Amino acid sequence: MSDVTTVKRALEDRRNVLSTKAEEIEGTLRTPGNPDFAEQATEAEGDEVLEGLESSALLEIAQINAALARIENGTYGECTTCGDPVGEDRLASVPHAAQCITCASR
Ligand SMILES: [Zn+2]
Numbered sequence: 001m002s003d004v005t006t007v008k009r010a011l012e013d014r015r016n017v018l019s020t021k022a023e024e025i026e027g028t029l030r031t032p033g034n035p036d037f038a039e040q041a042t043e044a045e046g047d048e049v050l051e052g053l054e055s056s057a058l059l060e061i062a063q064i065n066a067a068l069a070r071i072e073n074g075t076y077g078e079c080t081t082c083g084d085p086v087g088e089d090r091l092a093s094v095p096h097a098a099q100c101i102t103c104a105s106r
Contacts, residue, residue, distance in 0.1 A: 004071050007070065007071065007076070007095055011064050011067055011071075011095055011096060012048060012064075014060075014064060014095070014096075015061055015068075016067070018064070019084075022054050022057040022058055025050050025051075025054040025057070029050055029051065029054070060096070063098065066096070066098060067070050067095065067098070074100055079099050079103055081103040084100050084102075085100065086099065086100050086101075087100060
């Protein structure tokens with residue numbers, strides 16, 4: 001198991017990056033649209049893409065918060081579904097992973 005302090009810092013850094021990104025997207029979405037109708041249609045499509053990016057950023061933030069809570073209560077690294085170890089390799093690539101690969105791929 002890697003040092004939780006290091007993991008915690010990595011998760012917090014990642015959360016900062018995501019919050020900044022989500023705020024930027026939010027700012028872009030709130031910018032008044034172009035008065036030209038054709039441009040508006042294009043912008044609406046772009047907005048949908050941005051909304052998707054924003055919700056995936058917000059989802060990852062929620063997962064990071066949950067991972068930080070697991071670090072606090074000492075259950076970090078345990079699968080939230082079956083209780084088995086999530087696995088170091090998996091945590092190395094997805095530090096906020098809540099489930100082991102078996103449960104996650106179910
Ligand atoms: Zn599991």
